[in-house]
Amino acid sequence: MIKLEHVDKYYGSFHVLKDISFEVGKGEFLSIVGRSGSGKSTLLNIIGGMDKAESGKVIVDNEDISSYSDDKLTLYRRRKVGFIFQFFNLLPNITVFENISMPLILNNIMDEEKVKNFIKLVGLEGKEKSFPFQLSGGEQQRVAIARALIHSPEIILADEPTGSLDSETGAMIMELICGLMRNLGKTIIIVTHESYIAQYAGRIITIKDGIIYK
Amino acid sequence: MSFFKLLRILIFRNIQENKFLTFLSIFGIALGIALFTGVKVASDKAIASFESNIQGIISYSNYEIVDISGIDFNENIYVKIREIEDNCFPLLQTFAYVPELKDSVEINGIFTVKATQFLKLIPSEAHFSNPESHSRGFFEKYNFDDFYRQTNAVFITKNFAARHAIKKGDIFKAIVYDREYPLKVVDIMDSDILITNTIIMDIGNFQEYFGKTGALSKIDIFTDEHNANIIKSVLPSNLRIERKENIFKNQTAIVKSFRYNLQFVSLIAVLVGIFMLYNTVFISVVKRRTEIGILRSLGADKKIIIMLFTSNGLILGTIGSIIGILLGQITAYFSTIAVEKTISTMYTAITIADYGINVKDAVISLLFGIIVSLIASIIPAFEASNIRPNESSREGSFERRYAKFHKWFFTSGIFFILAGIGISYIDYYYAPFTAPIFAYTGIIMLIAGFTLASSFYFFILLKLFRIPIKKVFGIIGEIASGDIYGNLHRFSVALMSVAISGALIIAFLTIIFSFRTSLNKWIHKNITADVYIKPASCRANYCFYPVSENVIKTVESFSEVSGIDKFRGMQVDVYGKKIIAGFADIKVKREHLYKKYKDENYEMILSEMEGDEPIAGISDFLSIKYGLGKGDKLPVYTPEGIVNFKINDVFSSYSTTSGFVYIDRKWLKKYWGLDDTTQFSVYLKENVDADLFIRKLRDSLKLNYSFEIMNNQELRNRIIFIFNRTFAITYVIEIISIIISLIGVVNTLLALAFERKREISIIRYLGGTWKQITQIFLLSAGIIATSGILYSILLGPLMSIILIEVVNKLSFGWKIYFSIPYHYVAAVSILLFFTTLLSGLIPSGVARKIDPERFITFE
Secondary structure (H helix, E strand, O other): OEEEEEEEEEEOOEEEEEEEEEEEOOOOEEEEEOOOOOOHHHHHHHHOOOOOOOEEEEEEOOEEHHHOOHHHHHHHHHHHEEEEOOOOOOOOOOOHHHHHHHHHHHOOOOOHHHHHHHHHHOOOOOOOOOOHHHOOHHHHHHHHHHHHHOOOOOEEEEEOOOOOOOHHHHHHHHHHHHHHHHHHOOEEEEEEOOHHHHOOOOEEEEEEOOEEEO | OHHHHHHHHHHHHHHHHOHHHHHHHHHHHHHHHHHHHHHHHHHHHHHHHHHHHHHOOOOOOOEEEEEOOOOOEEOOHHHHHHHHOOOEEEEEEEEEEEOOOOEEEEEEEEOHHHHHHHHOOOOOHHHHOOHHHHHHHHHHHOOHHHHHHOOOEEEEEHHHHHHHOOOOOOEEEEEEOOEEEEEEEEEEEOOOOOOOOEEEEEHHHHHHHOOOOOEEOEEEEOOOHHHHHHHHHHOOOOEEEEEHHHHHHHHHHHHHHHHHHHHHHHHHHHHHHHHHHHHHHHHHHHHOHHHHHHHHHOOOOHHHHHHHHHHHHHHHHHHHHHHHHHHHHHHHHHHHHHHHHHHHHHOOOOOOOOOOOOHHHHHHHHHHHHHHHHHHHHHHHHHHHOOOHHHHHOOOHHHHHHHOOHHHHHHHHHHHHHHHHHHHHHHHHOOOOOOOHHHHHHHHHHHHHHHHHHHHHHHHHHHHHHHHHHHHHHHHHHHHHHHHHHOHHHHHHHHHHHHHHHHHHHHHHHHHHHHHHHHHHHHHHHOOOOEEEEEOOOOOOOOOOOOOHHHHHHHHOOOOEEEEEEEEEEEEEEOOEEEEEEEEOHHHHHHHHOOOOOOHHHHHHHHHHOOOOOEEEEEHHHHHHHOOOOOOEEEEEEOOEEEEEEEEEEEOOOOOOOOEEEEEOHHHHHHHOOOOOOEEEEEEOOOOOHHHHHHHHHHHHOOOOOEEEEEHHHHHHHHHHHHHHHHHHHHHHHHHHHHHHHHHHHHHHHHHHHHOHHHHHHHHHOOOOHHHHHHHHHHHHHHHHHHHHHHHHHHHHHHHHHHHHHHHHHHHOOOOOOOOOHHHHHHHHHHHHHHHHHHOHHHHHHHHOOOHHHHHHOO
């Protein structure tokens, strides 16, 4: 499903990712573990088409997305990827319902029933008209999870999904992600610095100073 | 479909949320468009009226025969012309003033039987084939019995009657030439062709009633080129046959330059509006950078982002434009009055009865508003589309990206400034077009250049003053200056709003002050007589119809009179263009000049003019337009052929914009065979009370004549009044531009306050008081105000130099002495400083409403 071959990434003269190569199978749940500044988020961004590598290949479904134009990468993100961020990255001035609808609107496949179902699925009934600032951190992350899944992407990328939450809420969120993953059969890559979160995954890889240690 | 959903969710809601910001943006655009619409409508109506005046009442004629000096001529020639071309129409025309209606009218003496065929308003040339059939209804419809039988009988237009509530059978008094005449309305004509203030008389009655027996003003002809050439060959040397379209072109060009200037100044208002809209969209993009990043990460492509933010500008611009068009009806009304008065004083009497904005005007203004909104929002929209998806999680990347380009922007800015000055001076030296298009472009490039260079300028300024600011204002200074330093690019936008506002104020103050200084010098040199007299019918600066000889004799008979400078105004032909010639009694002027104006050089010029060689003084307009200087020859068409007058003086003349030539009256007699007077000035003996003399003179003239008599000071005051009235519309436009730019300042500071909600919340959480937050805002506003005003001190004078030296010179042919009113500039700068400082209070008020919890808990 996802294959990285000799990927290198620099920020100026700083070599963030060094000759990264690994594969992720379809439906697999992978955790990437590493300290702050180890390059794990950059790696996730490259897989998600939010950033580009200086060299190497990122092959998704037999296509090298590192050669994609900006427009093609946008389409890739829109259709194939669902993101879950540490700081939720919800649009602040629109409601829960509208935030979750956003991928459907962008893909021109708006389906109100589907949105309602997902709201139910993540346990946010009654909060449809709330704005993000009216929700707790856990609730905001639930919105982000629903938004990441609503357009049925093949890949879910989660960058420190529990990083802004207390451990209890974090555990609840991880249970939710795992439960949904089991039901929907998606490929998931989670980036985290917390080992107990990484344990939810079927496979763990460690990254340190831009190098992968499997 | 999805785009409109996004538009509703992301843009409309944002517009609704930021109500005050939205209101300011819309109001700014509305003012700009209102001004543009008003000025456009006023200029269009004025030009149309001016063109109708030139076209005359026989609007389908394509040639006209006139005297080369614009005076009335002997009607005998009509017989000869009629033998060549039957479609010719003799006319006698004059402007009259109706005091009781406070309105000017054009009286047309027509060869009734013939001309009414054409006044029957057949909107095609078809009537020339069978004019009689078309005229029949006309004679049945109107009261021609009285029209012929009563010498003072007139037809007036339906619009004129409605405007002044005049009915059939009413009599009103009009000052025609130098007397007052009762005119009787025998019928009211329902005509689309005739302009509102047209009065029709039978030519025989006109000649009889106004003492113009045997005279014609012009002959309108509808003919072909072949016959025109034959007619040309039979005309005496004082008459000329001209194609109407050529007259049209020459005459309207003068008025058009007036229009370009007004339109340009109104464009500056729109430009400031664009800048404001740009600020709004730009700040919105900066403020929503994280949101845009999120959208990009969710798969929103660049096209959608561009469309969303362009739509943001378009929505505000379109609403602003629609309101602007509605407001434009008010500005159109006042602009039309102002333009009508200006053109009537400077060029020829025009009347505009219709102030309404038509559908075409509204559509043009709306399209213009939409286009400028598009221009204003497209750059920030592109900026938004360049936000990368991963910027949603990176703070400060926006400013870092711009910081890299500070020097590059600065270099481009300097290039634009230099190019702007260079382009303006193409107009100064070569003037490739009638309108100063290069100079206008140059001014816009100057503004663009200063805008590009602003962030680097701000960077240098802050680098120099950041430590002193910290020392003086302590922690408040540290936060405020650090905040600006870290967000230099967006604060530069606010700085530029202040700079544009300040520059406009400085530029316009300089122009007004320079004009005033120059005009005062002109008045001091030229208004030297004790009493000034001209026919009351003459509303313009120069009069062209002779006054009765008896009036001159009456004035001469007063023992208080030391000398009379008899002045003859006339249109003369120079290089194929009509200019105004003033024939004065140089001897009298020289004898009395020393009492009020001493200038050896001028004395010598007048002394030379008195000599035997044909000598003339020319206005700057002719010097600029034809590159003429002292010692050159000026070829003037006279009934005796072309006479080359040697130029011995080039002077400023602010009384006309079509060129003026000053000649001793002995040449009037020699080359034009005339010795009449159209207006005159009187020098009184020592110790004579001018006001007492005027009272006596009025008493002796009032029974038979209508004259406007003024003493020296009254005329000086009148000139200043006319000057102020002429530029009143410009002042209003300038004031509105300044208001728009001040709105821009508030708008930008307000937008920055919205953007800094989180920072404000953090300061509050750290224990900062609202007073401290207000102080931070005020200090930020103070830094922006000071830096902006300093910047405007560079931009303003540059703009005014181009406006005075190039735009003014090319448009009006006036030389203006450039002088900066330092005291006013200092006073207004202080005012601008405090206005900007106060505008800092509005955002701090907004900041007070912020709920810190909301902005902190969001993360």
